[in-house]
Amino acid sequence: MVAVNLPTDVLRTFLAVIDLGSFTKAGQLLGRTQPAISLQIRKLEELVGKTLMDTSGRNITLTREGESLARYSRQLLAMNDEIVARLHHKESIGNLRVGLPNDYAVAFFQTALANYSKLHPETEMSIQCDTSEQLLPMFERDELDIVVAMFDGDPPAGLIYTWAERPIWVAGGDFAAGNKPAVPIAAHPEGCHYRDRMIRSLDQIGKPWRITFCSPSINGLQLAVQSGFGVTALTRRTLLRGMRVLTDRDGFPPLPDIHVGMFFKNTGASTAALLLVNHIMQSLYDSGLSDFVRLERLGSMSAST
Structure with a gap:
């Protein structure tokens, strides 16, 4: 052939x-x-x-084939352009506008961005933390250059890398599920992918629930769980000392994977943007965390949830 x-x-x-x-x-x-x-x-x-x-x-x-080729093309051109930039010793000068979801591994990505800044002090960055539902429209309006966001169903335009995270039920160390007539849930506001999965999973087994704490901040949810306000869904990336994982044995069914993606437009991209995209992906590769169940650098995405 x-x-x-x-x-x-x-x-x-x-x-x-x-x-x-x-x-x-x-x-x-x-x-x-x-x-x-x-x-x-x-x-x-x-x-x-x-x-x-x-x-x-x-x-x-x-078409479906066009969407697949677009993802491959973004990855291939990002690699191609980074190789050329490094061999030609192009400077990574520029101001990058980066969007991070405030309900997903913010600390991890902030660390990755801080490490990039140390390697490339000539690059200026403006970081916007918000929900995925707010970040993706900002990206479409060209208000952000690079976005990490969660999504369900068909991915929005600009997806360059995608992976899946497996959320887990967590509670404070002294939480007793059997003493509650309804499961107390600490959650992000409506529209959050974690919140939707928690409610859907409990509804499917006929288990009553109620929202006892609501915050747009992942730090707020972590503190709420530690203080005993309720249970929530996190990833192992955001699990804190003093929390315990709840499983089927505790009456909490497994939660579906969450699809996460990095969104980036190759058209007109600067050297700084190309280097940052690949730096973030390398940071994810190097993390080695068990909830990082699938990373697809050069592959198609499963649409299952």
């Missing part, structure tokens, strides 16, 4: 059309005519033997 090589310039055109939502805008960015952009997309479809885009409506939509 003859190997098929995908030209990086064609992949850049493909991502530019996706990121800008227009063949014409992609052409203006890349210095090509709209027919030339269309020709490159057709060439790419011929190379992979699949239809990648549906342009029959007002907006450009990706």
